[in-house]
Every structure is written in C-alpha cells, then in structure tokens.
Amino acid sequence: MLLKEKRLVVFFLLPSGMLYLAIIIFPVFQTLYFSLFKWKGALPQQYIGILNYIKLFSDPIFWVAIKNNIYVVIGSIITQIPLGLFMAILLTRQRRGTGIFRTICFSPMIMSEVAVGVLWCFIYNPIYGLLNELLKILGLNNFATAWLGNPNTSLFSVIGTMIWRFFGFYMILFIAAIEGIPSQLYEAAEIDGANARQQILYITLPIIKRTIKVAILLAIVGSLKYFGLIWVMTLGGPYHSSELMATYMYKKAFTEMRIGYGASIAVILFLIASIAAIFVLKFLLRKNR
Amino acid sequence: MKRIHAISWYIITMITTSIIGYPLLWLIYSPFKTNKDIFKNPWSLPTYLNFSSFKEVLSTGNFMNSYINSLIITTISVTLILLFSSMAAYVFSKYEFRGKEIIFITFLGGLMIPQQSVLLPLYILFRKLGLLDTLTSTILVYIAFGLPISIFILKYFFDEIPRELEDAAKVDGCSPLKIYWSIIVPMSTPALLTVGIYNAVVIWNDFIFALIFLSSPEKRTISLGIWSFSNIQGINISATLAALNIATFPLLIIYFIFQRKIISGMMAGALKG
Numbered sequence: 218m219l220l221k222e223k224r225l226v227v228f229f230l231l232p233s234g235m236l237y238l239a240i241i242i243f244p245v246f247q248t249l250y251f252s253l254f255k256w257k258g259a260l261p262q263q264y265i266g267i268l269n270y271i272k273l274f275s276d277p278i279f280w281v282a283i284k285n286n287i288y289v290v291i292g293s294i295i296t297q298i299p300l301g302l303f304m305a306i307l308l309t310r311q312r313r314g315t316g317i318f319r320t321i322c323f324s325p326m327i328m329s330e331v332a333v334g335v336l337w338c339f340i341y342n343p344i345y346g347l348l349n350e351l352l353k354i355l356g357l358n359n360f361a362t363a364w365l366g367n368p369n370t371s372l373f374s375v376i377g378t379m380i381w382r383f384f385g386f387y388m389i390l391f392i393a394a395i396e397g398i399p400s401q402l403y404e405a406a407e408i409d410g411a412n413a414r415q416q417i418l419y420i421t422l423p424i425i426k427r428t429i430k431v432a433i434l435l436a437i438v439g440s441l442k443y444f445g446l447i448w449v450m451t452l453g454g455p456y457h458s459s460e461l462m463a464t465y466m467y468k469k470a471f472t473e474m475r476i477g478y479g480a481s482i483a484v485i486l487f488l489i490a491s492i493a494a495i496f497v498l499k500f501l502l503r504k505n506r
Numbered sequence: 507m508k509r510i511h512a513i514s515w516y517i518i519t520m521i522t523t524s525i526i527g528y529p530l531l532w533l534i535y536s537p538f539k540t541n542k543d544i545f546k547n548p549w550s551l552p553t554y555l556n557f558s559s560f561k562e563v564l565s566t567g568n569f570m571n572s573y574i575n576s577l578i579i580t581t582i583s584v585t586l587i588l589l590f591s592s593m594a595a596y597v598f599s600k601y602e603f604r605g606k607e608i609i610f611i612t613f614l615g616g617l618m619i620p621q622q623s624v625l626l627p628l629y630i631l632f633r634k635l636g637l638l639d640t641l642t643s644t645i646l647v648y649i650a651f652g653l654p655i656s657i658f659i660l661k662y663f664f665d666e667i668p669r670e671l672e673d674a675a676k677v678d679g680c681s682p683l684k685i686y687w688s689i690i691v692p693m694s695t696p697a698l699l700t701v702g703i704y705n706a707v708v709i710w711n712d713f714i715f716a717l718i719f720l721s722s723p724e725k726r727t728i729s730l731g732i733w734s735f736s737n738i739q740g741i742n743i744s745a746t747l748a749a750l751n752i753a754t755f756p757l758l759i760i761y762f763i764f765q766r767k768i769i770s771g772m773m774a775g776a777l778k779g
Contacts, residue, residue: 221681221682222601222682223603225597225601225682225683226597226601226603229593229594229596229597229686230593230594230597230609232589232590232593232594233590233591233593233594233613233653233657234594234609236590236646236649236650236653237612237613237616237650237653237654239650240624240628240646240647240649240650240651241616241619241624241650241651242612242616243627244623244624244626244627244628244631245619245623245624247626247627248623248624248626248627251626251627303522304522307515307518307519307522308519310515312512312515312516314516314519318519318523320761320762320765321523321526321527321530322523322526322527323765323769324527324530324758324761325526325529325530327707327757327758327761327768328711328754328757328758329710329711329713329728329729329732329753329754329757330711330713330729331711331713331729331730331732331733332729332732332750332753332754335732335733335736335746335750336529336533336747336750337529338736339548339743339746339747340529344545345544345545345548345743346548347532347548347549350547350548350549351549381526381529389769413511438618441620442620442621442622444621444622444713444714445713445714448713448714448717449713449733462622463620463622466622467622467625467714467718470625470626471625471629471718476626476630479626480626482622483622483623483625483626484623486620486622486623487619487620487622487623490618490620491618494617494618495618498618
C-alpha cells in the first residue's frame with residue numbers, strides 16, 4: 218500500500234474511530250470500573266470490590282424489575298408479533314386501500330415515544346380517559362380503574378401501549394417476507410383446491426417461520442433494555458409495580474446519585490442484553506450459511 | 507365466492523385499522539375541543555373549532571424553542587453521521603490493511619451495547635468538560651450511536667459498486683479522496699438516504715439521552731418539551747393535546763409523503779440493529 222493510501226485509511230477512520238471509542242467503548246469499561254466503588258454524589262469514592270453486586274442481588278426491587286422485564290419480553294412476543302402477523306397477512310392482499318391501511322398501521326412507529334406515552338396517559342386516565350368512558354358506555358363500569366395508578370394494572374397497561382406503538386414494525390417485517398414468496402405457490406395450491414386458511418397454514422407460515430423467529434429475538438433484545446414508555450407513563454411506579462432494570466438504574470444513578478450502585482445495575486443489564494444479542498447474531502448468521 | 511372474500515376482507519381490515527388508527531384521529535380532533543367538552547365526553551367530535559389551545563402552546567416560548575433545538579440537533583447529527591460513516595465504510599469496503607477485521611467487528615459490537623451502559627461515565631465526562639446541558643453533548647452521543655449501523659449498511663452497499671469504475675478513475679489520475687467524493691458518494695444516494703432517514707427518526711424521537719444530558723428549559727428537545735409540557739399542564743388536557751399535535755404532525759406529514767423510503771430505512775436499521 219502506498220504511503221498516500223495509508224494516510225487516507227487513517228484519516229478516513231479517525232473521526233468515527235475516535236468518537237466510537239470515546240463515547241461507547243471506553244465508557245462501557247468505565248461503568249464496569251465504577252460499579253466496584255461505593256460512590257454517592259459528591260462524597261469520596263471508596264473501593265468495595267463486588268459489594269454492589271452482592272447488595273444488588275439481595276435487593277428485592279431489582280428482582281421485581283427483572284420479573285417485570287420478563288413480563289415485558291413475554292408480553293411483547295405474545296401480543297405484538299401475532300398482531301403484526303395477522304395484519305401482515307391481511308395487508309398483503311392487493312386490494313384498493315391496502316396502502317392506506319398499511320400507512321395507518323405503521324404511523325405509531327413514527328411518533329416519538331414521549332408523544333405516544335402522553336397520548337395514552339389520556340386514554341388510561343381514570344377521570345376523563347377514553348378507556349373508562351368506553352367501559353361505561355358498554356356497561357362494564359366495574360372494570361373501570363385508574364389503569365396507570367393501580368399497581369395491579371400499571372405494567373400491563375403500558376404493555377398495551379407498547380403493542381400499539383411497536384406492532385407495525387413487525388407487520389412491515391412480515392409483509393416484506395410474505396411478498397417474497399413466489400405467487401406460483403399460491404396459484405398451484407388454489408388449483409389443488411386449497412382454501413385461504415389452508416394457504417396461510419401450509420404455505421405462508423412455514424416459509425416465513427425464520428422471519429418470525431427473527432422477530433421474536435428482536436423483541437427479546439429490545440424489551441430487556443426498555444425504558445421509554447414506562448418512564449413517560451408511570452416512572453416505574455406505583456410502588457415499583459412497573460419498574461424495569463433500565464428505570465431502576467436511572468433512579469439509582471441519576472435521582473439518588475448512587476453512582477456505584479447504578480453502574481452495577483447497568484453492568485448486569487448490559488450482560489443480560491449482550492447474551493441475548495449474541496444469541497440473535499448467532500441465529501442470524503446461521504441463516505446465511 | 508371471490509366477492510364474499512373481498513367483502514369480509516374489507517370488514518375485518520376496516521375494523522382493525524379503525525381501532526389502531528383511532529388514537530391518532532382522537533389526537534387530531536381533540537385539541538379543537540375545550541377542556542370542558544373533553545371532560546364531558548372524551549369521545550365526541552368537536553362541534554366547533556376552538557383554536558385557543560393551539561395559541562396557548564405556540565405562545566409558550568420554550569415549547570417552540572424545543573422544536574428548533576430538535577431540528578438543529580437532528581440536522582447536525584445526521585449530516586456528520588453520513589459523512590463519518592461513509593468515510594469509514596469506504597475504507598472498510600475498498601482497502602485492505604492490518605487489523606481491518608478487528609476494527610470492523612469492534613464497530614459492529616456497538617450494535618449490541620445498550621444506552622444505559624454508557625450513561626454514567628458520559629454524564630461525568632461531559633460535566634468535567636463543561637458540555638453538560640449543551641446541544642453538543644447530545645450530538646456527540648447521537649453520532650457515536652448512529653455510526654455502527656450506518657457503517658454496516660453503507661459498507662455492504664459500497665461493496666456492490668463495481669471496482670472497474672474506480673480503476674478507470676485511478677487511471678485517469680483521480681486521487682482516492684476524489685474517487686470517494688465524486689464517484690462513491692454520488693452513486694450511493696439511495697443508501698445514504700436510507701441511513702439518513704433511519705438516524706433522523708431515531709434522533710428526533712430520542713428520550714433517554716436528552717433527559718439525562720439536557721436540563722435547562724431552553725435546551726430541551728421536542729421529546730423533553732412534550733414531557734415537561736404535559737407534566738406542568740397535564741390538567742390542561744386540550745393544550746397538552748395541542749402540544750402533542752404540533753409536535754407530531756409535521757413528522758406524520760413527512761412520513762405520508764416519503765413513506766416507502768422511511769419504512770425501508772427503519773427496517774434496514776432495525777433489522778441489522
């Protein structure tokens with residue numbers, strides 16, 4: 218390689234490399250380092266080894282957060298993906314209006330999470346909320362509650378909002394996969410007398426099985442580090458009933474300024490998310506083999 | 507038989523899409539109602555158009571200011587992401603050098619790193635550098651987090667550009683810098699657009715970084731603007747909905763116009779991420 222080219226390589230990699238190292242790679246290790254200290258606000262730091270982790274694993278709220286994270290993972294998989302798949306199967310029929318229906322279904326993905334969260338706070342509001350009002354109209358008054366203020370319903374209410382916000386993503390993912398299926402397959406099935414239900418069951422679903430798996434794995438990784446809607450709608454409350462690892466980390470690190478302890482939550486979150494992500498990558502690579 | 511199918515398809519699709527689309531529709535018409543009307547019946551359509559809520563939001567100086575902040579942050583971040591990531595992707599795609607594999611994989615690793623694992627050190631770093639509560643702090647973070655996916659997508663796009671083109675340019679005496687700028691970049695407009703749109707949507711909608719790094723009212727991004735507006739004015743439903751409306755609609759209109767490109771951009775980003 219010529220000297221001129223060597224210089225070009227260095228010059229072209231420098232801006233990305235420096236930023237990436239300074240903003241992402243180095244801080245990840247720093248977080249690990251911070252987690253080994255007793256470090257509260259402006260007080261002097263004190264090295265305590267893995268004491269933060271020992272405390273963390275006996276912290277009941279952290280376990281609540283992990284449990285809630287698992288609920289979010291499962292909740293996303295069993296709601297968003299089936300709804301996305303259902304809408305994708307409907308909206309791969311080329312009929313007049315298909316485009317508009319698709320546009321509407323995807324639009325929550327374009328809105329900011331804060332906007333979605335605030336909007337749904339109005340839907341769940343106990344006094345003038347749309348949901349309670351609807352229950353009143355339907356004569357189901359007994360079910361009306363303060364959806365976000367009731368510890369029994371807060372997490373599931375936010376999971377409900379997450380369905381609305383994210384299912385469109387999976388829908389588009391499945392639409393792309395279904396449109397890749399050669400139409401001759403369906404034509405042949407039709408000649409053999411297969412009805413629409415059989416075509417979906419024996420052609421569409423088996424072929425897009427891999428896409429469904431990818432969707433499930435994406436949902437797992439996304440849900441583990443989830444923060445946005447929970448923070449906007451419930452702040453993890455009431456009484457930690459909708460606390461997630463990410464919101465708990467925020468509270469410890471930035472509200473209580475317990476930097477060491479907050480860092481240890483971030484490390485565990487990172488580990489769990491990485492293991493899940495490696496799983497995803499392994500899976501995606503296997504597809505290309 | 508075909509006809510029955512079509513009719514039942516329309517019925518099912520209409521019902522599901524109306525349920526999905528209703529919250530958006532409600533967001534469009536509700537700010538035109540007064541608070542009293544919303545309290546009385548949140549579902550009802552406005553009987554007359556009441557613009558006072560919109561006026562109220564527009565006269566809240568900080569809210570419109572947050573709009574401008576988001577525009578500034580998004581424009582600068584996306585421009586720099588495109589520049590830096592295309593430079594790196596060009597080198598990864600067209601040159602062989604020692605350590606290339608390792609460096610590339612390190613960049614890819616960034617796809618897996620959750621934001622939470624860098625927040626604390628960056629907070630402390632920015633405080634030391636006096637960058638806390640400046641737009642610069644968020645711009646730096648957005649660029650860094652946008653790089654891995656952008657480099658990844660662009661590298662594979664550049665790989666498809668035939669070598670002969672560059673070889674011919676080289677024979678004509680073009681410098682590598684000129685090849686990058688006048689051949690590779692113009693030929694990659696579709697990929698650059700995809701990458702740009704994906705990053706713009708993510709940055710425009712970001713919440714957590716802005717929440718942590720920006721604190722004073724005049725530095726707020728649109729997400730923080732909505733959040734604080736709804737926290738302060740929460741009881742003023744009509745005005746809060748007007749604020750949501752103003753924050754969301756320009757984006758939705760852009761989405762309706764460029765939806766194909768936006769959807770494919772978001773998919774490319776999310777699939778690889």
